[in-house]
Amino acid sequence: MARWVTSNPTSRRMARRFVAGETLDDAIAVARACNQAGMRASLDFLGENVASEAEARQVQQMYFGVFDRIAAEKLDANVSLKPTQLGLDISFDLCAGLLESIVAHAAGLGNFVRMDMEGSPYTQRTIDLCQRLRARSDAVGTVVQSYLYRTEADVKDLLAAGCRLRLCKGAYKEPPEIAFPQKKDVDANFVSLMKLLLASGIYHGIATHDPAMIADTTEFAAQQGIAKEKFEFQMLYGIRTDLQQQLVREGYHLRVYIPYGTQWFPYFMRRLAERPANVLFFLRNLFRR
Numbered sequence: 284m285a286r287w288v289t290s291n292p293t294s295r296r297m298a299r300r301f302v303a304g305e306t307l308d309d310a311i312a313v314a315r316a317c318n319q320a321g322m323r324a325s326l327d328f329l330g331e332n333v334a335s336e337a338e339a340r341q342v343q344q345m346y347f348g349v350f351d352r353i354a355a356e357k358l359d360a361n362v363s364l365k366p367t368q369l370g371l372d373i374s375f376d377l378c379a380g381l382l383e384s385i386v387a388h389a390a391g392l393g394n395f396v397r398m399d400m401e402g403s404p405y406t407q408r409t410i411d412l413c414q415r416l417r418a419r420s421d422a423v424g425t426v427v428q429s430y431l432y433r434t435e436a437d438v439k440d441l442l443a444a445g446c447r448l449r450l451c452k453g454a455y456k457e458p459p460e461i462a463f464p465q466k467k468d469v470d471a472n473f474v475s476l477m478k479l480l481l482a483s484g485i486y487h488g489i490a491t492h493d494p495a496m497i498a499d500t501t502e503f504a505a506q507q508g509i510a511k512e513k514f515e516f517q518m519l520y521g522i523r524t525d526l527q528q529q530l531v532r533e534g535y536h537l538r539v540y541i542p543y544g545t546q547w548f549p550y551f552m553r554r555l556a557e558r559p560a561n562v563l564f565f566l567r568n569l570f571r572r
């Protein structure tokens with residue numbers, strides 16, 4: 284399925300709505316355009332669940348190059364990466380070691396590494412990685428998902444360790460034993476977690492395209508006297524560009540998450556699954572003669 288979709292010209296064209304391109308040059312060009320439009324960027328070299336240590340080490344080398352390129356191009360951009368892209372399925376210690384070297388490289392350039400949060404089998408290990416790395420460097424942070432029941436407790440622990448967090452709703456299919464099945468509960472939890480984050484005084488990212496979540500955030504910040512530059516909104520490349528521009532015009536910090544690379548199939552599928560309209564649009568185009 285992945286091979287068929289990624290080689291099909293129609294799906295390749297559609298994926299370009301959500302993916303900057305297949306090369307680092309493509310991602311750098313998009314990041315530069317974002318910076319010129321007053322937005323920050325976060326580059327995500329697509330890939331997850333690598334199966335060998337050699338692959339994980341290649342990814343490590345590649346991220347050194349990404350940070351060097353960001354510095355050379357003087358871009359306002361950091362990096363988002365997935366722990367399973369750095370061997371978390373193979374060994375926790377291997378992944379921790381590779382991440383530590385990437386965080387040290389980023390820190391040396393005054394930059395920052397965000398560990399994306401993947402599906403629930405990885406939640407605890409990703410938090411453990413973040414706590415371990417954060418004890419040695421403040422150039423690392425992670426992501427919390429408002430659809431998980433456990434997240435409020437995780438946020439409290441991570442805030443106590445001074446971690447910078449990205450709050451999102453969560454993009455993986457999780458069972459009702461561990462995640463709110465109803466969107467209204469995910470949204471309500473998002474708002475209460477957003478309040479914890481903003482009140483902490485640490486610089487966090489509020490990652491959503493949902494106008495209601497954004498309005499609650501700006502209202503809470505205004506009520507509490509939290510200045511606009513004390514946090515940032517984050518949105519995905521290709522989604523609600525109008526809202527991205529509006530927030531910049533209103534003086535908020537806005538970071539665009541820019542995925543690139545050839546391994547775009549799982550990312551593309553998650554973006555389709557989020558919106559039934561996307562799936563219909565995709566299928567209609569795929570089978571159109």
Ligand SMILES: Cc1cc2nc3c(=O)[nH]c(=O)nc-3n(C[C@H](O)[C@H](O)[C@H](O)COP(=O)(O)OP(=O)(O)OC[C@H]3O[C@@H](n4cnc5c(N)ncnc54)[C@H](O)[C@@H]3O)c2cc1C
Pocket residue numbers: 398399400401426428451452453454455490491492493494517518519522523539540553554555557558561
């Ligand atoms: C910067 C960033 C980083 C993220 N990192 C992670 C992560 O590490 N781990 C993780 O699990 N999830 C991550 N996500 C995904 C997130 O969990 C949600 O799945 C996704 O953002 C959709 O939720 P929403 O808050 O936009 O609200 P929703 O209620 O889902 O959507 C609100 C509105 O946004 C628009 N929209 C949302 N998604 C789409 C789409 N796919 N296509 C078209 N329009 C859309 C629609 O207009 C929709 O009405 C990230 C999201 C962002 C913005």
